[in-house]
Amino acid sequence: MPHTPREPVFPAPDNVPVANSVPTGRRIAALWFPYWLSEIVMPVDKRMNPYVLAEHQRGTQRLAAVNTAAEACGLHTGMSLADARALVPDMHVDMLDPARGGVFLDKCARWLRRYTPWVGADTHPDSHGLLLDISGCAHLFGGERQMIDDMCARFMRRGITLNIAVADTIGSAWALAHYGPSDTIVAPSGHGPEAVMDLPPDALRLPDDAVDLCRRLGLDTVAALAAFPRSSLTRRFGPYPVMRLEQALGQASEMLNPCVPAPSFIIRQTLAQGVTQIAAIATLAEKMCDALAAKLFAAGKGAVRLDLVLTRADNEAQALSVRLAAPSAEAGHMARLLTTRLERVARGFDAGCGVENLCLAASSTADIQPPQAPLTLGHRALKAPPVAALAGLFDRLAGRLGPQIVVRPVIHASHIPEQAVGYRPVHAAAPDEQIPDTPLSPQTRPLFMLCAPEPIEVIAEIPEGAPYRFRWRRVLHEVTTAQGPERISPEWWPAARQHNSLTRDYFQVEDRNGCRFWIYRDGLYGRETGRPRWFMHGVFP
Amino acid sequence: MREKTYQAERRRLTVARLRQKLQKFELIPAVGDAVFSGFDAIDACLPPHHGLLRGAMHEICAAKTGDFASAVGFGAHLGARFADGKAVLSGQTRQCVSEHGQPYALALPTVGLDRHQLIHIDGADLTDLLWAAEEALSCPAVGCVVLMSLERAPDFTASRRLSMACRASNRPLVLVLGAEAGQASTAATTRWQISAAPHNGWQVYLQRLRGSFAQTPPTAGWQVFPWREQLPLSDGEAASENVQLHTTTAYGN
Incomplete structure (x- = not known):
């Protein structure tokens, strides 16, 4: 300006x-x-064009903010959006995000x-x-x-x-x-x-x-x-x-109330000479964890995410991050997680001319609820609370195996079998508990559900009979007992219906050896498809 | 004569003392450290008043390729009884995931597990799984660890290490192996072989038990029907005479 x-x-x-x-x-x-309001959301390259933010006010849309170009066209805050459009037809309108x-x-x-x-x-x-x-x-x-x-x-x-x-x-x-x-x-x-x-x-x-x-x-x-x-x-x-x-x-005094900055939980360490060994870095990280834990503990906070940035002498930085299932201010736990993480990268780690600068930050924190002191100091009091113990286990497992590998089952509101159940990483937000478990009688769903239904060759009665025999993974199975069908229709409400969603008829079948399978016929004979295909979907225990 | 009585008495005392010493090395659990399998016929053969040790490793093998799901069903059934409401860590190798898929959360109640109990490792190396099992065995919130491996069994050193970890923490490890994993030598306390039996049952062989049997198990194993009242049988056999998790012994005994 x-x-x-x-x-x-x-x-x-x-x-x-x-x-x-x-x-x-x-x-x-x-x-x-x-x-x-308009300038923080407006792309810089559109600064020359009229740009307004609108909001709903008493049933009409009114302008909440305008930029300089819009103001030059005669628009002002509080004007109704319809009037503004009549004045400047080619302006760009966005809805106001009040919190932003x-x-x-x-x-x-x-x-x-x-x-x-x-x-x-x-x-x-x-x-x-x-x-x-x-x-x-x-x-x-x-x-x-x-x-x-x-x-x-x-x-x-x-x-x-x-x-x-x-x-x-x-x-x-x-x-x-x-x-x-x-x-x-x-x-x-x-x-x-x-x-x-x-x-x-x-x-x-x-x-x-x-x-x-x-x-x-x-x-x-x-x-x-x-x-x-x-x-x-x-x-x-x-x-x-x-x-x-x-x-x-200037005749009366006035105080200026400063915005109190959020405390930062960062520990930096600069070394006189670069270190190249992962073990040495791990030892340093452990010491930094002690300092960080003391800082966190004093503030009553626990780390939810730790970031360790290793800067080499040639200014190349490598960042490692560790997520925690529950906020923790325990130095030993944090150090163990970082050490595991460091060991994982050890193979591909290129220290170059040596790491000179380490920076450990608790980049995401949460309040810690200290456990209530027990009234009696019996043997129970010495045990760690199970929730904290589990969270520690999650962190250690996810630290070594990867966060996407350690999962817990969640139920989704769907009656399509493969969509009703999913797995969610333990570090993701707590699963939605509102969906009640579908009251399925036992033994109607297989213990193992295949990752994707596999096509099988089936000899069955036409149109809707149970299968007599089928071939799955090149093995022929003679069906001795069959139960079904359990008919599952595709969901009609998704806007973009998948082209291959057909009604499925599920059968529980048992072969001569006693192995039990969950197979289905994809599509109703004659009505949805001329030649329905059969699929293997799961195995019962 | 007197000398003879004295000698006999001395021998008897020595034997009693040695027995007492030996008992320290044997696996005699305290009350509550053992769990029954839930099938009466099997429990009758287990050591009296002991059942299956909690602080031990139990190995369950599938008899044939197609029996892996049944083996997992039996293993999960044991795991649920061991866990007793606490968390259960289950783990699968990558090949196990690609061949059989994942455990289906809605079917967990059929083996006595609640889905909120379950923490699952969705595909990892066997080495990583064994490491995770050792970590979990030391966690007080975990009631039982169930590992599934289709292609490979841990070697003797690994199984020895794990069974010592089980004993130290008094938490069980149930290891479910596919038929292809082979019969490696193992330090497990029990080793079971499971195959699917017609009419929704399992054929159970107890191949190995450290310690002694209360009564000799039948050579043909047991046939157990955990869900007898479910899935009415096609040949018109009355299916109502049995309640859930009770057993009938078809062979032996």
């Missing part, structure tokens, strides 16, 4: 009546993103901690902005002007419009950022209340009804409002707008 050359004229600091303002020495930067703006703003606040450790959220409900306390930080960037130029340049590269103002108080910085004469304003230190005097009363972060009242009374600047004695203002507006006015003028 280009800097406008015109700069508001501030009175020299010595002209400012300092009698009723409190000089604090603080410098606040207020950032305001006027097109935040806040999440992204949080991320942005975290990133802005590169400028100052004290970043707070703007508490005004309708604006997307952030407040930075940059006192004593600006010189690190070569001065306040250079610092905000740097911010503007970085945001512009991301395609985000930014208004920014630096002033002595939160109130005046906010007012200048939102209603100031240019996009980037640096008010000189000790500027006093004059800086905001010419701005409209909206700049004072007043509630809507107070702004309306100001307008009706003809008070169109802050100066007009400030000219009244405070007691009469309080009588008419109530105490809150007066407090806002005093905060903007």
Whole structure:
């Protein structure tokens, strides 16, 4: 965003009546993103085209956010989508995701901690902005002007419009950022209340009804409002707008509440010389696990996912990740998992000129519920709780065999036999318990279900009789007993019906040796198919 | 005469003392450390009041290629009795998965298992499976481990190591082997051979039992019908005289 050359004229600091303002020495930067919602979701290459976000409001679709191009076409927030379409037929419309703006703003606040450790959220409900306390930080960037130029340049590269103002108080910085004469304003230190005097009363972060009242009374600047004695203002507006006015003028103090960053559980270790042996790396990882576990334990957290990044001297990085079935802050357990994982990669590991930097992070964590202390210290108290014991076993198994191999059965709501049952990795989310077990009588489903039904050659009565004999995997089986059919129709409700879904007639058959099989005829003779095929689907115990 | 009585008495005492010493090395389980198979005729032949040892390895072999499912059925049935509601770790080799598919969760109740109990290893090397079994045997939440291998049996060293792990943790390992796995020498406490029997039953041979039988098992084995009231037989035989998990002995005895 280009800097406008015109700069508001501030009175020299010595002209400012300092009698009723409190000089604090603080410098606040207020950032305001006027097109935040649309710009964070808009692809950068479409910035020149009209782009709006719509939301459902009282039965109609209204615009929730517009970008600069759309605004130039005469669209504004709150307009109905139908009107907007009539004005600009070729605009791009997306639905608003209400949570996204806040999440992204949080991320942005975290990133802005590169400028100052004290970043707070703007508490005004309708604006997307952030407040930075940059006192004593600006010189690190070569001065306040250079610092905000740097911010503007970085945001512009991301395609985000930014208004920014630096002033002595939160109130005046906010007012200048939102209603100031240019996009980037640096008010000189000790500027006093004059800086905001010419701005409209909206700049004072007043509630809507107070702004309306100001307008009706003809008070169109802050100066007009400030000219009244405070007691009469309080009588008419109530105490809150007066407090806002005093905060903007620097006569009342205001705190900046920083966004508290989530604690990071990262342990780094840099070595003086590179190590090439996996065993040495494993030993180092074990030590790092101790430190990480202490950190996690202090925060009452447990690691759900561990990432170990090994950086070689030539800056090549290799990352290993381990998932845990249950949050754990146990150093021994974490170390064992990492060691198993390291052993697995040992064969293909290329240490090159040596690993110089290790970084172990608990990249996903969860709260740990400490087990309740038992009332009596009997022999039961010494046993580990079974859930934790199982979770530890899952981690060890999945660590060596791979997470997709260690599974638990889940039931799906389907009556197609192969779709009714599936396996889910133990580390995946807990299976849906709402589906009750289908009350099948025992011995109606085989213990082993083949991965895919295998075609068999069958001699059977036409049209719907049981088979007499069949050949499966080149072995001929004479059927002595047959039970069935159990007819299973394809599901009619899936939108895209598979072309090969036919009604199946299942038979339980027993051959001369006593082996029992589950076979089916695919399709009803004469109605669905001329020559139905037979398939082997499972084996009974 | 007196001297003779004295000698006889001394001999008797020595034998009693040696018997007592020997008993320490024999596998005499405490109460609750053994489980009955659930088939009366088989249990009658097992050591009196002991049944099948919990802290031991039990090997179940299929008699022929087509009998593997029956062997797994018998193994899972034993596993469910051993687990007694605790978690069961089951594991299959990759070849077992490709030949027979996976255990079908809806059919697990037929062998006495609940699907929530089951943790399954879906295709791995036999070595990895044995490693997983050893890990699971040391986990207090696991009641039983059932491994299925179609093509290969663990060698004697591995089976010895596993049966010692079983004994140390007092948890059982049920190893189900296909007919092709061969009759390798094994350290298992029991070794069973299973084949499918007509009319929904199993033909069970107890090939090996460490310790002594309470009564000599029939040479032809037992024929057991775990689901006798199911699947009415086509030849009109009355199927109602037997309840679930009870046995009839067709041969021997």
